[in-house]
Amino acid sequence: MVEQVTIVLPQFPRGFHLITHIIEDNLPALPEKGIVHIFIQHTSAGLTLNENADPTVRTDFETVFNRLVPESASNYIHTFEGLDDMPAHIKSSLVGQSVTIPISNHRLNLGTWQGVYLCEFRNYGGKRRIVMTIVS
Amino acid sequence: MVEQVTIVLPQFPRGFHLITHIIEDNLPALPEKGIVHIFIQHTSAGLTLNENADPTVRTDFETVFNRLVPESASNYIHTFEGLDDMPAHIKSSLVGQSVTIPISNHRLNLGTWQGVYLCEFRNYGGKRRIVMTIVS
Amino acid sequence: MVEQVTIVLPQFPRGFHLITHIIEDNLPALPEKGIVHIFIQHTSAGLTLNENADPTVRTDFETVFNRLVPESASNYIHTFEGLDDMPAHIKSSLVGQSVTIPISNHRLNLGTWQGVYLCEFRNYGGKRRIVMTIVS
Numbered sequence: 001m002v003e004q005v006t007i008v009l010p011q012f013p014r015g016f017h018l019i020t021h022i023i024e025d026n027l028p029a030l031p032e033k034g035i036v037h038i039f040i041q042h043t044s045a046g047l048t049l050n051e052n053a054d055p056t057v058r059t060d061f062e063t064v065f066n067r068l069v070p071e072s073a074s075n076y077i078h079t080f081e082g083l084d085d086m087p088a089h090i091k092s093s094l095v096g097q098s099v100t101i102p103i104s105n106h107r108l109n110l111g112t113w114q115g116v117y118l119c120e121f122r123n124y125g126g127k128r129r130i131v132m133t134i135v136s
Numbered sequence: 137m138v139e140q141v142t143i144v145l146p147q148f149p150r151g152f153h154l155i156t157h158i159i160e161d162n163l164p165a166l167p168e169k170g171i172v173h174i175f176i177q178h179t180s181a182g183l184t185l186n187e188n189a190d191p192t193v194r195t196d197f198e199t200v201f202n203r204l205v206p207e208s209a210s211n212y213i214h215t216f217e218g219l220d221d222m223p224a225h226i227k228s229s230l231v232g233q234s235v236t237i238p239i240s241n242h243r244l245n246l247g248t249w250q251g252v253y254l255c256e257f258r259n260y261g262g263k264r265r266i267v268m269t270i271v272s
Numbered sequence: 273m274v275e276q277v278t279i280v281l282p283q284f285p286r287g288f289h290l291i292t293h294i295i296e297d298n299l300p301a302l303p304e305k306g307i308v309h310i311f312i313q314h315t316s317a318g319l320t321l322n323e324n325a326d327p328t329v330r331t332d333f334e335t336v337f338n339r340l341v342p343e344s345a346s347n348y349i350h351t352f353e354g355l356d357d358m359p360a361h362i363k364s365s366l367v368g369q370s371v372t373i374p375i376s377n378h379r380l381n382l383g384t385w386q387g388v389y390l391c392e393f394r395n396y397g398g399k400r401r402i403v404m405t406i407v408s
Contacts, residue, residue, distance in 0.1 A: 002272055004169045004240060033276045035309050035405050037171050039238050041247030043187045048365040051315045056349040057361055063348075064341060064362050069200060076199075077192040089193055090200050093184040093231050095365050097250070100236060100372060102311050102403045104276060109403055111313030114369070131238045131245055133171050135271055135407055136274055138408055140305045140376060173307050175374050177383030179323045205336060212335075213328040225329055226336050229320040229367050233386070236372060267374045267381055269307050271407055 003028055003134040008127050012120045014084070016050075016058040020115040023108075027132060030106045034136030039098040041129045044088035044122050046095035052115030065091050065121075088121035095119050103136065139164055139270040144263050148256045150220070152186075152194040156251040159244075163268060166242045170272030175234040177265045180224035180258045182231035188251025201227050201257075224257030231255050239272065275300055275406040280399050284392045286356070288322075288330040292387040295380075299404060302378045306408030311370040313401045316360035316394050318367035324387030337363050337393075360393030367391050375408065 007026045009019070023038060030036070040047050051057040069087040073079055076086040099116065102109040118128065143162045145155070159174060166172070176183050187193040205223040209215055212222040235252065238245040254264065279298045281291070295310060302308070312319050323329040341359040345351055348358040371388065374381040390400065 002167075002170050004238065031274075033405070034274050035407060037236055037238065039236070039245075041245070041250060043185065043247070043249050049315065049369050050361055050365050054350055057358065060348045060350050060358050061362065061365070067347075068204065068340065075203075076196045078190055078196050086193065086196050089186055090197065093186050093197070093253075096232060096368060097185050098236055100309055100311070100370055102276065102309065102405045104403070109311075109313070111315070111401065113315050114313060117365075129247065131240070133169070133238045135171060138303075138306050140374065173372055173374065175372070175381075177381070177386060179321065179383070179385050204340065211339075212332045214326055214332050222329065222332050225322055226333065229322050229333070229389075232368060233321050234372055265383065267376070269305070269374045271307060 001136050005132045007130050009118065009130065011127050012118055014120050014123050016061040017118045017120065018052055018115045019118045020052065023116050030103050030134065031136035032106055034103040034134060035100050036103055036108065037098060037100045037133045039131045041131060043092055044085060045125055045128050046092045046097055046119040047099045048095040048117045048119060049099055049114045050117050051113050053113065084123045091121045137272050141268045143266050145254065145266065147263050148254055150256050150259050152197040153254045153256065154188055154251045155254045156188060159252050166239050166270065167272035168242055170239040170270060171236050172239055172244065173234060173236045173269045175267045177267060179228055180221060181261055181264050182228045182233055182255040183235045184231040184253045184255060185235055185250045186253050187249050189249065220259045227257045273408050277404045279402050281390065281402065283399050284390055286392050286395050288333040289390045289392065290324055290387045291390045292324065295388050302375050302406065303408035304378055306375040306406060307372050308375055308380065309370060309372045309405045311403045313403060315364055316357065317397055317400050318364045318369055318391040319371045320367040320389050320391060321371055321386045322389055323385050325385065356395045363393045
């Protein structure tokens with residue numbers, strides 16, 4: 001059985017943001033077991049799972065990703081949408097544009113420290129669309 | 137319900153290539169909703185989703201990935217298959233070897249700017265096999 | 273149809289480890305076709321697919337990931353769990369915390385050279401939990 005829900009996130013500033021609560025609040029009643037596929041329909045943002053407690057982890061993510069994929073004009077041909085655009089595309093493919101999470105006992109079966117991160121790689125990324133598909 | 141299709145891509149040169157049309161042309165009629173899992177059976181190539189319009193984005197991807205994982209002999213022990221081999225393995229795990237896309241209204245529910253990239257990390261990677269599984 | 277199995281791995285040392293045999297030994301009889309989603313419930317380890325033959329590939333993975341995300345105190349705010357902790361979180365999101373593999377003819381349909389890697393990014397990561405979900 002398949003259920004599907006599309007949501008539009010409010011605009012987030014550039015950075016890594018914990019959105020587990022938004023995901024959970026927008027899912028329908030979950031089946032006893034299965035998987036949920038959470039997919040962002042964009043190429044300059046991403047989704048990943050990581051530490052859900054200490055906010056400095058998200059700050060460090062932003063620092064490290066900026067160091068891995070620096071924003072200097074000399075590095076890129078594709079610059080007409082701004083210097084943050086091409087690095088955003090690369091970062092999006094490094095973290096990926098979807099996460100899949102097991103469902104067990106009618107709940108997302110995340111580990112104790114796992115949360116869903118929205119990775120907003122643009123300075124002004126606008127509202128992002130997410131398609132969630134539950135398979136059971 | 138599960139359907140599965142295996143395809144063999146023609147040989148592509150090293151680089152990032154938009155293959156959305158090949159994927160779509162080889163999928164059977166899609167269900168109303170579900171997911172499709174697209175899996176490349178190789179460890180020196182990858183699949184990712186990214187910008188489907190401006191070809192300079194794919195050129196910049198090649199430049200950035202070569203900078204992230206440089207091809208110098210002194211960096212690696214595993215070199216007997218050529219200097220492009222070990223970097224290809226690393227890059228393959230950075231982008232990943234599969235993408236999962238939601239199906240909605242009998243179509244791949246990609247965002248406006250999302251396309252499927254074949255990431256060919258070898259100089260002469262040969263023909264690559266892809267297994268597509270539709271779950272609905 | 274959905275089946276689900278949770279396993280606890282023995283503690284592995286820091287590094288990349290081939291665990292295909294552990295995965296296969298713990299899966300139930302597989303359906304004719306489908307997918308299996310393999311999910312690690314942690315944020316300082318990861319799962320990826322890569323070369324299953326030459327152990328120097330896994331050694332080179334460890335070297336390259338340490339170079340990509342260096343362990344120096346000046347790079348991070350989040351350091352109170354040790355200098356290996358924050359790099360482990362980043363690496364975990366670079367490789368990802370799950371892999372999905374097609375099932376064909378009642379077997380994991382991996383390519384000839386593909387194996388499942390446990391990526392243990394902590395010096396002392398402890399026992400890691402993995403949730404495997406079979407969808408058919």
